[in-house]
Amino acid sequence: MRRDVLSKWRAWAEHRFGLGPLREQVLDRRVPRTAWYQGDGAALAALLGVLVATGMCMTPTYAPTPERAYDSVEYLSHEQLLGWFIRGLHYWAAGLMVVMLFVHLFRLILVGGYKFPREGTWLVGVVLFYLVLTMAFTGYILRWDERAIYALRAAMNMMWRMPLIGDELVVFIQGGEWIGERTLTRVYAVHVVFVPALLVSLVGWHLYLVMLRGVTSRAERGHAIRTLEEHQQVYKAAEQSERDGEPFHPVTTARTGAMGLVMVMAAAGLAVVVGPGQLQPPASLVAPAFPAEEWYFWWYSGLIALLPGWVAPWFVLAFPAVVFVALVSLPFVDRSPYRGIRRRPLAAASVVVLAAAMLYLTDLRRRSPWTGWPDAIPPPVPATAELSRDAQRGRALFAVHGCTSCHAVGGHGRRVGPDLARLDPPRSASHLRAYILQPPPGVQMPAYHHILSEQDLDRIVAFVLVAQTFPSEMDTE
Amino acid sequence: MDRRGMLRWAVRGIGLVMAGLVGGPAVATLLSPVFRGRRRKMWQAVGPVAQFQAGTIQHAAVGAGQDSSLERGIYVWRREGGGFTVFSRACTDLACPITWDAGSKWFFCPCHGGIFDQEGNPVSGPPAYPLYRYRNRIRNGTLEVDVHSVPPLV
Numbered sequence: 302m303r304r305d306v307l308s309k310w311r312a313w314a315e316h317r318f319g320l321g322p323l324r325e326q327v328l329d330r331r332v333p334r335t336a337w338y339q340g341d342g343a344a345l346a347a348l349l350g351v352l353v354a355t356g357m358c359m360t361p362t363y364a365p366t367p368e369r370a371y372d373s374v375e376y377l378s379h380e381q382l383l384g385w386f387i388r389g390l391h392y393w394a395a396g397l398m399v400v401m402l403f404v405h406l407f408r409l410i411l412v413g414g415y416k417f418p419r420e421g422t423w424l425v426g427v428v429l430f431y432l433v434l435t436m437a438f439t440g441y442i443l444r445w446d447e448r449a450i451y452a453l454r455a456a457m458n459m460m461w462r463m464p465l466i467g468d469e470l471v472v473f474i475q476g477g478e479w480i481g482e483r484t485l486t487r488v489y490a491v492h493v494v495f496v497p498a499l500l501v502s503l504v505g506w507h508l509y510l511v512m513l514r515g516v517t518s519r520a521e522r523g524h525a526i527r528t529l530e531e532h533q534q535v536y537k538a539a540e541q542s543e544r545d546g547e548p549f550h551p552v553t554t555a556r557t558g559a560m561g562l563v564m565v566m567a568a569a570g571l572a573v574v575v576g577p578g579q580l581q582p583p584a585s586l587v588a589p590a591f592p593a594e595e596w597y598f599w600w601y602s603g604l605i606a607l608l609p610g611w612v613a614p615w616f617v618l619a620f621p622a623v624v625f626v627a628l629v630s631l632p633f634v635d636r637s638p639y640r641g642i643r644r645r646p647l648a649a650a651s652v653v654v655l656a657a658a659m660l661y662l663t664d665l666r667r668r669s670p671w672t673g674w675p676d677a678i679p680p681p682v683p684a685t686a687e688l689s690r691d692a693q694r695g696r697a698l699f700a701v702h703g704c705t706s707c708h709a710v711g712g713h714g715r716r717v718g719p720d721l722a723r724l725d726p727p728r729s730a731s732h733l734r735a736y737i738l739q740p741p742p743g744v745q746m747p748a749y750h751h752i753l754s755e756q757d758l759d760r761i762v763a764f765v766l767v768a769q770t771f772p773s774e775m776d777t778e
Numbered sequence: 779m780d781r782r783g784m785l786r787w788a789v790r791g792i793g794l795v796m797a798g799l800v801g802g803p804a805v806a807t808l809l810s811p812v813f814r815g816r817r818r819k820m821w822q823a824v825g826p827v828a829q830f831q832a833g834t835i836q837h838a839a840v841g842a843g844q845d846s847s848l849e850r851g852i853y854v855w856r857r858e859g860g861g862f863t864v865f866s867r868a869c870t871d872l873a874c875p876i877t878w879d880a881g882s883k884w885f886f887c888p889c890h891g892g893i894f895d896q897e898g899n900p901v902s903g904p905p906a907y908p909l910y911r912y913r914n915r916i917r918n919g920t921l922e923v924d925v926h927s928v929p930p931l932v
Contacts, residue, residue, distance in 0.1 A: 367848065450848075455872040455889070457931040469812045471930045476811050478930050481847035483811070586850040586867075587839045590875045591888040605872070606890035610906035613871055671891025671903060675879040703881025717891070717902070745893065745902040747882050 326512075328550035333518030333539035335553045340560025341405045342511070347561030348398040349504060351568060352436075353497070355391040359384075363443065365489035367482055370445035371583045378577055389572025391440075397568055399437050399597040402430060403659070407652045412517045413640035415632040418529060419517070422510040425503055427628045431621075432500045439492040441578065441595050445485060450584035451592035453488070454480065459617040480586070520545050522641035591674070596663075603662035606671050670716035673707045676700065680710035680721075683771055688764070695764030698757050702749070710768050711775030718746060722771040733762045817926040819913075824864070824921045830856040835878050835896070837867075840912075840923055850932075852912060853878055853885075854921065855896070864923050865898055866910035868932035876909070885909065 315321040362381060364373040377384040406426075409415065415423035438456065442449045457474055461467040476483025520539035526532045539545040547553060578595070582588065594602050608616055635648075642649040679700040682688060688696065699705060707717035714720075728736070737758060740746040753761070779787075822840050830836055835855045842848070851867040853876075865885075869876050874889035884901070885894040891903035898909030913927035 451874055454868070454931060455874065458868075458871075458873040461929060461931055468930060472814075473809060473812050475930065477814075477847065478817060478926065479842040479847040479850075480931075481842065584848070586848050586875070588851075589877060592874065593889070602890065605904060608904045610900060610904060613904035614906050617872070669891075672888060673879075673884075673886045673891070673893055673902075674888060675877060675881065675886065701881055703879045703884070706879050706882050706884070706886060717893075747884055747895065752883065 331540045340557035343557035343561040344564040348394045351394040389577040392577045393568040393571040420632040425507045445584045446581040462618045525638035527638045599666035600659040600662040603666035673717040676705040691763040695760035711771045721768045723773045727769040821922045833858045864912040866932040870907040871905040
């Protein structure tokens with residue numbers, strides 16, 4: 302009796318709210334069999350949902366003015382009930398979304414996901430790729446800490462390289478000649494209104510196309526498909542087959558939803574265990590600062606660090622543009638009839654090389670061996686070493702004259718110049734003297750001939766001579 | 779053209795008129811900071827000349843001279859031979875905040891390994907250009923810089 306009533310209500314709602322056709326066309330259809338790894342798209346959708354929900358929860362607290370922004374984030378993170386969890390979830394969902402974005406991109410290149418009849422799905426996806434990266438970038442500007450303001454300035458420096466309209470572009474983004482109140486409100490508007498509105502609409506379109514044109518199935522990867530008709534036949538056959546097809550709901554939805562659940566759980570876990578992104582000191586263009594971008598952009602930063610001066614200024618603008626053109630033209634350039642990786646070694650190799658390069662560059666940026674920085678602390682000395690008076694003085698002068706800004710000793714310190722405990726072969730006193738006074742041409746080290754007195758030079762040389770005998774990997778106690 | 783064809787054009791026209799009516803002003807207002815005219819000289823005080831020791835490079839700050847803009851750090855070098863050189867604190871690669879190392883007499887960038895010598899010339903890393911220099915002058919014993927003599931983002 303009660304069941305009857307319920308199903309009556311359900312039928313009424315389906316009819317009056319137009320849910321019937323939606324159910325029939327979306328949920329109750331058959332699709333080719335799905336593999337677990339095709340859940341990367343569902344994971345992205347789930348993370349986007351988390352980001353929208355948590356983002357909405359933070360807007361009532363966040364104050365988009367330079368005076369109040371930092372404090373409001375602090376308040377959210379430390380005082381508001383569960384604010385730390387919401388912000389942590391937002392932070393980690395964003396990071397995982399960037400990771401999954403690249404996973405999704407690379408996977409679709411591997412299976413030829415951009416090939417007909419799915420060029421439209423791909424192109425909308427390319428735009429989504431840039432929009433997600435824009436969100437990932439503008440999000441951490443809103444914290445308005447040291448990292449935020451210098452990340453913003455770095456981005457504007459890239460824009461400034463634009464020929465003809467560089468200045469105007471910077472003024473447009475800054476909202477004026479200098480970074481200030483209008484800059485933050487503009488970034489806020491982009492992160493909270495403009496891009497999300499566009500992003501969510503385009504995700505809708507992307508998914509609509511996924512539903513309409515399907516996704517690359519295993520059946521398509523076995524052999525060459527040359528025409529649209531052929532493709533339709535293969536796809537339809539897989540859909541309807543008992544062996545190669547499955548109902549979309551609840552089979553495909555469960556299988557792909559699993560990865561979505563895993564990702565959301567991961568974001569929640571990281572939010573609880575690690576917490577939200579740490580706030581650096583408040584934004585200031587005056588205070589001494591040592592900023593770095595968020596970890597999901599380390600690969601790009603590492604790449605920029607490797608560029609020589611004649612490439613760097615235009616690369617920062619040309620690289621995203623070239624990637625965009627490459628992604629957009631991919632479906633029209635790669636016309637081969639194959640979709641499986643066995644017949645497309647170039648695609649497979651490219652993805653492996655790109656992924657490996659991104660991981661390598663990420664680690665390189667983490668280590669940043671190219672960065673010199675003044676350090677007033679003299680290098681450590683092994684407990685067993687006995688330093689002469691001159692060497693003792695030399696050790697102090699080593700820090701005073703900025704040697705520590707570039708040179709490590711026994712693995713401790715900066716890596717711009719050679720580690721002085723690892724000089725091979727060890728250098729003589731006369732060699733060191735001459736080198737310090739006037740480094741050979743092509744060596745990036747300041748000449749100290751007008752800077753050091755004879756006595757100080759002797760002392761520094763005395764220290765370096767001893768340092769050469771130190772173990773190459775010193776323990777600090 | 780038949781009646782239906784004309785109607786189709788009319789509908790398109792209605793759409794265009796409405797889009798233009800809102801879209802034009804919308805784009806113009808968003809772009810408005812760009813139309814505020816050319817950057818004129820804007821002199822801002824840094825500090826009394828006596829505050830800077832000859833032969834040293836000192837950190838100082840300069841305001842924007844506009845409400846709600848952030849102060850920026852600069853490096854002031856009072857040359858022994860007389861005269862000032864005022865560097866922007868922005869690395870010429872991506873505008874990260876460089877720091878002056880009085881020991882090695884070099885500027886270090888914290889981001890991608892940019893290093894500049896005392897004259898502001900790049901010696902290492904990606905930077906292709908020397909450090910930006912503010913135009914400076916002395917008025918009534920006070921060092922002033924033209925904040926518009928460097929690019930808008932530094």
